[in-house]
Amino acid sequence: MTEQTGARGRSVTTRPLPKSHRTRERILDAAARVLSRKGYAGTRLQDVAAEAGLQAPAIYYYFGSRDALIAEVMYVGAHRVRGHVSDVLAALPEGTGAMDKILAAIEAHLRYELLISDYTTASVRNAGQVPVEVRERSAAEEAAYSHMWRDLFEAAIAADALRPDLDPNLARFLILGAMNWAAEWWDPGHRTLDDLVKATQDLVLGGIGRH
Amino acid sequence: MTEQTGARGRSVTTRPLPKSHRTRERILDAAARVLSRKGYAGTRLQDVAAEAGLQAPAIYYYFGSRDALIAEVMYVGAHRVRGHVSDVLAALPEGTGAMDKILAAIEAHLRYELLISDYTTASVRNAGQVPVEVRERSAAEEAAYSHMWRDLFEAAIAADALRPDLDPNLARFLILGAMNWAAEWWDPGHRTLDDLVKATQDLVLGGIGRH
DNA sequence: GTCTATATGCTGATAGAC
DNA sequence: GTCTATCAGCATATAGAC
Helix, strand or coil: CCCCCCCCCCCCCCCCCCHHHHHHHHHHHHHHHHHHHHCCCCCCHHHHHHHHCCCHHHHHHHCCCHHHHHHHHHHHHHHHHHHHHHHHHHCCCCCCCHHHHHHHHHHHHHHHHHHCHHHHHHHHHHCCCCCHHHHHHHHHHHHHHHHHHHHHHHHHHHCCCECCCCCHHHHHHHHHHHHHHHHHHCCCCCCCHHHHHHHHHHHHHHHHECC | CCCCCCCCCCCCCCCCCCHHHHHHHHHHHHHHHHHHHHCCCCCCHHHHHHHHCCCHHHHHHHCCCHHHHHHHHHHHHHHHHHHHHHHHHHCCCCCCCHHHHHHHHHHHHHHHHHHCHHHHHHHHHHCCCCCHHHHHHHHHHHHHHHHHHHHHHHHHHHCCCECCCCCHHHHHHHHHHHHHHHHHHCCCCCCCHHHHHHHHHHHHHHHHECC
């Protein structure tokens, strides 16, 4: 949970990341992969260690417990998606319209979600299966992300860019659900990411845009 | 996997369902509940038995193994949804349009999915976590259901009811994803089912309908 | 930092009484 | 049909060498 190691700069070195940091990241990636495929109860430290190229007890040097490792995976995935979408929105030109912001958020969400799909599917598949204590930090992160989307929709309503008879909360959940689920079925070898982004934007635009 | 007991009519009785059949169903419902909350690896026979009101070894009278029980849960959920939507479509008036059929299928899917939501969430959350052997029967059922939806979209294309630039496969996956995910967040105490059905139909209609 | 060895607890499954 | 008793296997976590 807390960082037991970090960039401490033990000596003057040219490496930007200390070895311990990189090992920790490798364990985290391995845990995301195992967690997404085997689920919370099925995530064995032995499997995580094998994916990361070390032995199970070594994990305890970086994480206090199995639950702490899993909690970190859930948190990191949610945190990074929110950070990415937030950055993209912040970089948009000043006068960008409310609906264009939603479309940009959709593209940013899909691209980043599918880029770190192990974290995404781990989070999506296990959100309801992980014990509450383990989910606390990631749940807070997801709430903040959800709040961000609500703001986008409310700005669109204020700008009169949405259909007046629309229930923005239901629509938001449906759209986020459709996107989150994409990590489960989207096959890069079959459809390009650009096609998926466009299909999602088209569905949303036609569905909630005034016309 | 195979039915070890069933409606055998051991003697003339007024009860429509033999006790063994009802107990089996109770175990199945309990397993769906536990599977949806704890996941594949976390589903303990002890917990299933407790939910069903009996001891763990009694489960072996009805199911050959833990995997056989879980496979049956996954299969039954998918099978019943497909049967329900299929029945609803079959009962539609002769001249029902292709787009109205899709809207009817959406309503039928959502209503049944949320009615047996333990089976639905069990299936959705564990589809990618359950071993392939255990998933075989339910995967075949889901493929058949997916095929049914593809037919609905192809009929709509043939009737020129869809936007010409639409990728029907991507749209189908996005819509089914949005619906399946509803079992995860929809709260009956907060929004009515009618509202959810309408919101989904509106999103889909505006999104893929010609206008 | 990472390893080997090990203590401890829990789970699926079977045997056999009732 | 359902129970109690029990076996065998496996996973987390710790101890301690290197």
